Amino acid sequence: SVATPSLAADALPSLNWRLASSFPKNLDTIYGAAETFCNRVKELTEGKFNIRPYAAPELVPFNAVLDAVKDGTVEMGHTASYYYYGKDATFAFDCAVPFGLNSRQQTAWMMHGNGMKLMREFFAEHNVVNFLGGNTGTQMGGWFRKEIKSVDDLKGLKFRVGGFAGKVLAKLGVVPVQVAGGEIYTSLEKGSIDAAEWVGPYDDEKLGFNKVAKVYHYPGWWEGGAQLSFYVGKKEWDKLPKLYQAAIETASLEAHVNMQAKYDARNPSALARLNQSKILLRPFPQPVMEACFKAAQEVFSEEAEINPKFKKIYTDWVAFRQNQTTWFSFAEDTFSRFNSTHKLK
Template identity: 95%
Template sequence: MERRSFLKKAAVGATIASAAAPSVSEAADALPSLNWRLASSFPKNLDTIYGAAETFCNRVKELTEGKLNIRPYAAPELVPFNAVLDAVKDGTVEMGHTASYYYYGKDAAFAFDCAVPFGLNSRQQTAWMLHGNGMKLMREFFADHNIVNFLGGNTGTQMGGWFRKEIKSVEDLKGLKFRVGGFAGKVLAKLGVVPVQVAGGEIYTSLEKGAIDAAEWVGPYDDEKLGFNKVAKVYHYPGWWEGGAQLSFYVGKKEWEKLPKLYQAAIETASLEAHLNMQAKYDARNPSALARLNQSKIVLKPFPQTVMEACFNAAQEVFAEEAAGNPKFKKIYTDWVAFRQNQTTWFSFAEDTFSRFNSMHKLK
């Protein structure tokens, strides 16, 4: 075949194929327009943790050219902060953004989707979820609740909270009314603490009125916004129960299965972007917030070593109790604890040595 004849036929074929196949925009036009609601567990004034839901919703809208419109609602606009799981499970809303350990009372295994005492840091948690067996195991677990879960941010290692009186010994924990829930609450209860669940937006008032003696939330940036330093002056660290607290997006399983593949891909992509953005925002804003809090004459102190050891031992008791009586917990815990051991060994070389050296020299 002569070259000129070949090119002519090829051009005609391309024209026919182009006319027969829909354009990208035409394909997008054929997809359904959907309006979803997302119930958040967090107050609107926190641009970090609630902001992750806004970042996610905006990105999904962009990726689907406005076809999948998800509107976030702060707690408690649609449901209370600790009712997001049931709202998604029952189909009251299509999506949620929450901390899975809020539902520890339903099943202790929920905590692995967020944070457990003396567990993984933020990088290790993400590694377990994405490149360990974390996502596989948690997807199996959430399937029983008619939910598909996605990464929804990480706070990094948290502070230990705000206290009206300094904790100097294990004895000081007895009778302490502490805004702390889930796994940590059960651990601390073994040491005499009275765990109290309070929504983020209600912590300030509870501290101010003396309804609670102490409260943990996240870290300097959020805590400053919520004004905790005005009603409690002792700021303890670290939050050993949240070495890397992961947030999650929930999608109702039935709604997920009805979505076009393009929309599913948009949700996956947007969740990862929101996850990364939240962690970076906390890391960028916590240092200056802590400096400002320090100027307000707070007492900034680590928990005493004796308190840390007592909490660690109590945590091991709770792990053993849960594993003995809950097959789902045991299955996830067995994989998780092996991953943690490998991570601890690896981090003890390059990561921890590097961090200790920099901290020792207080690099400027």
């Protein structure tokens, strides 16, 4: 291309921001979404708006990104909103809810349902402006030392699993355990936990779970389409020039689609490699799925009873989910089902 004209050196402010990611650098797909985003914003502003991503836990622990943005410790974050389920279950709608939306449905709810509007209202109370920041697609159910063959097998199971799913599974006797990412492998190996879940084949292979637990269950019904989010401090956002706001808006959507494409492209060969290490790839039995679904419905009802914010969003979300799953069951699911059993050559 021809010599590049420049933005006038003094027309736009030079800004140096810090972005705290909830993810370590070696999980390069999920951490990489922040890099994709920051690089594009820099390019769109010819280097004037420089957002530097920091991997967890360099600035703050993985689950302290919300507070860091809220308090102004950092200007931005990249995180999974359900990490803040303990503060308020409502956060989960910005990421994943058990038996919830798949990734396309989640994006549709956010962009063209009421999702973004409702979540922006909710996040405003935390001084945060939220943006889409990737989606993992339906995750795997995790790695188990023993195969889950019945609902009874869940009783007493020490499972490293996140907030919302933990609450659902506790109703069936599971003991949800919190273990920092770096310690999951050792905990599984030692047997201080019986099972652990992270995302899917590409990440799980890196984390080495297949070496210490042989049963790989699916699907991760608590993360049917787990969305990541970028957080921007409300005060900082309001001060930005319109051009910089536009750069954030568009670059976040690029990172959103790019991250999922990367996972989708990488997961199949990772699964094939894992499969060579003599793992047992098994669906959760139907009665287990049904019991978990029933327990999830109970948790939703209980939460809606006591939490008006949750109830407000759940009401909108559950109607959207019903319409989506009905529509997807026609063209989309029928096509996928046929294709999955028909090999072209």
